[in-house]
Amino acid sequence: MPDMNMDKPQRSTPPASEMSDAVALQIAMQEAATPAWGTVALFVVEISMWATSGYAAITHIWPIWLCFIVSTVAIYMNYTPHHEAVHGSIAGNRRDLVWLNETIGWITGIVFYHGFTMQRITHLTHHATTNNPEEDPDYWAHGKSPLMIAIRCLSILVPYEMFGWKIMMRAKEGRWPMVRSVIEKTIAWGAVVVLVATGHWDAAVFAFVLPAMIASGMLAFMFDWLVHHPHHVPVNDRYRTSNVYLFPKPLHWPMTVLWVFQNYHIIHHLYPRLAFYRYARVFDMIRPLLEARGTCITVFQWEPGLIPALSYAPAQVAAAAASTRAAQSAKRRDAA
Numbered sequence: 001m002p003d004m005n006m007d008k009p010q011r012s013t014p015p016a017s018e019m020s021d022a023v024a025l026q027i028a029m030q031e032a033a034t035p036a037w038g039t040v041a042l043f044v045v046e047i048s049m050w051a052t053s054g055y056a057a058i059t060h061i062w063p064i065w066l067c068f069i070v071s072t073v074a075i076y077m078n079y080t081p082h083h084e085a086v087h088g089s090i091a092g093n094r095r096d097l098v099w100l101n102e103t104i105g106w107i108t109g110i111v112f113y114h115g116f117t118m119q120r121i122t123h124l125t126h127h128a129t130t131n132n133p134e135e136d137p138d139y140w141a142h143g144k145s146p147l148m149i150a151i152r153c154l155s156i157l158v159p160y161e162m163f164g165w166k167i168m169m170r171a172k173e174g175r176w177p178m179v180r181s182v183i184e185k186t187i188a189w190g191a192v193v194v195l196v197a198t199g200h201w202d203a204a205v206f207a208f209v210l211p212a213m214i215a216s217g218m219l220a221f222m223f224d225w226l227v228h229h230p231h232h233v234p235v236n237d238r239y240r241t242s243n244v245y246l247f248p249k250p251l252h253w254p255m256t257v258l259w260v261f262q263n264y265h266i267i268h269h270l271y272p273r274l275a276f277y278r279y280a281r282v283f284d285m286i287r288p289l290l291e292a293r294g295t296c297i298t299v300f301q302w303e304p305g306l307i308p309a310l311s312y313a314p315a316q317v318a319a320a321a322a323s324t325r326a327a328q329s330a331k332r333r334d335a336a
Contacts (some may be wrong), residue, residue, distance in 0.1 A: 074110055115185055
């Protein structure tokens, strides 16, 4: 995973009293200006894993269960370069690198069978209609029970297809997006048909199609359900449409890496062109503004006891609880 500090030196954070929407936007724009080479590096790693596991499944040089695991992990990782290509984040302000952004988006879209063209349409619709039950494609992940949430997350590509075709049918850009989408899906599913027709059905299912389904379900839960729960804040309340999750040491960075920095999801919704590994830095710099605007920042903390346990609360409550525990510890030390 790329180091979040790999592109730029740290900038000094303006005092909380000087933080405003305009200052925060300026900070984000400066961070987003340079190409996201960390995202390119992630793309190279995950697409190599995916291709290797596919080749190993076809040639039977790995057991099929290992191909399935490697492919699922690779496709989970694949979404982040795909997602950033959708927003044009990879090129930064470099117009001469737009081709790189579009190429990565096209390749990673094939891996999901959804396609770059349709994902750009459905995902940008999500940003424009966040938490709208009728218009937001990602709202599909919202469910009333753990079972329904699991079913909806695992089937997330179904509403994506439905929304995508509906939006393209009523779009004013003409039929070219539909043509591109058909071409992308034909290539993706055509490869599956060829594998099955040539006797490699096990590779088609366990190294390509099933891992894409499982990884999409994981992504829907981690990147759609958790980060937008409870899914009722309208899009015009832009500082509260998504959440932030902070973890105690030493869990924070492992959890952030596993979540591919989407535990800072509100930063993405506020500044969509920002590369994923820059979210944490921008969050630290503009946190006073987020707290003032009522962003939901959930803080996990270790609870004292013989067996360590985690509790969670909004940042303000967690800070007050930590202060109370510190005061109680000080009193006990004084009494001793």
